Amino acid sequence: xxxxxxxxxxxxxxxxxxxxxxxxxxxxxxxxxxxxxxxxxxxxxxxxxxxxxxxxxxxxxxxxxxxxxxxxxxxxxxxxxxxxxxxxxxxxxxxxxxxxxxxxxxxxxxxxxxxxxxxxxxxxxxxxxxxxxxxxxxxxxxxxxxxxxxxxxxxxxxxxxxxxxxxxxxxxxxxxxxxxxxxxxxxxxxxxxxxxxxxxxxxxxxxxxxxxxxxxxxxxxxxxxxxxxxxxxxxxxxxxxxxxxxxxxxxxxxxxxxxxxxxxxxxxxxxxxxxxxxxxxxxxxxxxxxxxxxxxxxxxxxxxxxxxxxxxxxxxxxxxxxxxxxxxxxxxxxxxxxxxxxxxxxxxxxxxxxxxxxxxxxxxxxxxxxxxxxxx
Numbered sequence: 001x002x003x004x005x006x007x008x009x010x011x012x013x014x015x016x017x018x019x020x021x022x023x024x025x026x027x028x029x030x031x032x033x034x035x036x037x038x039x040x041x042x043x044x045x046x047x048x049x050x051x052x053x054x055x056x057x058x059x060x061x062x063x064x065x066x067x068x069x070x071x072x073x074x075x076x077x078x079x080x081x082x083x084x085x086x087x088x089x090x091x092x093x094x095x096x097x098x099x100x101x102x103x104x105x106x107x108x109x110x111x112x113x114x115x116x117x118x119x120x121x122x123x124x125x126x127x128x129x130x131x132x133x134x135x136x137x138x139x140x141x142x143x144x145x146x147x148x149x150x151x152x153x154x155x156x157x158x159x160x161x162x163x164x165x166x167x168x169x170x171x172x173x174x175x176x177x178x179x180x181x182x183x184x185x186x187x188x189x190x191x192x193x194x195x196x197x198x199x200x201x202x203x204x205x206x207x208x209x210x211x212x213x214x215x216x217x218x219x220x221x222x223x224x225x226x227x228x229x230x231x232x233x234x235x236x237x238x239x240x241x242x243x244x245x246x247x248x249x250x251x252x253x254x255x256x257x258x259x260x261x262x263x264x265x266x267x268x269x270x271x272x273x274x275x276x277x278x279x280x281x282x283x284x285x286x287x288x289x290x291x292x293x294x295x296x297x298x299x300x301x302x303x304x305x306x307x308x309x310x311x312x313x314x315x316x317x318x319x320x321x322x323x324x325x326x327x328x329x330x331x332x333x334x335x336x337x338x339x340x341x342x343x344x345x346x347x348x349x350x351x352x353x354x355x356x357x358x359x360x361x362x363x364x365x366x367x368x369x370x371x372x373x374x375x376x
Contacts, residue, residue, distance in 0.1 A: 005115065006081045006114055008131050012283075014038075015039070018077070021115070021117070022034055040062060041083075041112075045112055052110055056071065072340070072343065072347060075337075113131065119135070212239065258276060335363065341360055
């Protein structure tokens with residue numbers, strides 16, 4: 001975090017930035033798999049800090065992607081400037097540091113960050129540099145509110161007092177936008193899509209409510225931080241999931257996954273669950289309304305350029321280097337990334353040797369073998 005040029009972010013804004021970075025083609029190897037890995041990290045991020053534990057084995061079980069592939073795509077996110085190291089994983093016994101018995105290795109923790117390339121493309125004005133940078137918004141560009149004129153009262157000759165509004169000076173600026181900004185502006189209330197008396201086009205019955213209540217009772221027993229919420233209120237906020245036919249085990253797994261690996265628990269469970277469901281609905285709405293990369297103006301221009309290049313290319317093109325000399329030199333400087341090098345070598349040995357060189361690959365494979373022997 002102390003060396004990154006990207007600014008800190010929360011999971012919601014980070015998702016959109018990652019989608020843009022991948023679609024813009026800023027990394028030649030980032031693709032839909034990179035997006036799946038980013039979504040898994042975003043689902044487990046702390047909403048206050050944007051931090052998430054790596055938990056590679058758990059990611060393999062959840063996504064079905066191989067260890068080497070996940071490690072490689074996490075490195076792509078780091079190269080895009082979308083992830084920064086908070087804590088390097090090591091074999092240091094963190095339980096001993098806490099004064100506890102037993103052994104538990106120190107986990108790798110990543111922070112969600114947004115690179116300057118995204119802010120430049122969006123036209124954001126940035127204050128500060130690196131991880132602690134903030135977005136600044138000039139309020140002088142916003143329309144000023146106008147006070148209501150006095151209203152005549154026909155019942156009496158008195159006048160109603162005008163409504164009170166606050167007008168800021170033109171030179172004033174304000175910092176806003178959630179965790180990434182100094183203050184959070186009050187946003188208009190978003191209508192909750194599940195507040196409906198119908199399920200799949202049919203009117204909700206008393207039997208539906210009783211079934212949802214039974215599911216909610218089991219959810220409260222499985223998720224300890226929801227036990228302070230009254231049953232009726234919890235049943236109401238969980239309706240979008242119960243209306244889809246989710247059972248208690250699936251809902252409990254989803255709720256436990258929101259705070260997985262974190263000691264932090266929501267103070268207001270109802271508001272936390274409602275915000276998470278609403279964000280999911282808005283994210284799905286954005287995906288439904290988004291224009292596919294190949295259909296966008298930039299995508300069509302890229303396709304046209306590729307077609308022209310293929311049309312006028314020589315019959316026997318010269319071989320193209322996979323990596324440049326500067327890229328190889330930068331990759332071989334930091335030997336602390338040997339876990340990523342070992343995973344890369346396991347998945348594609350020729351590519352790893354080309355990028356990292358024989359000495360670093362031999363070192364990485366040896367370290368990985370010693371680590372496996374120690375666990376065995």
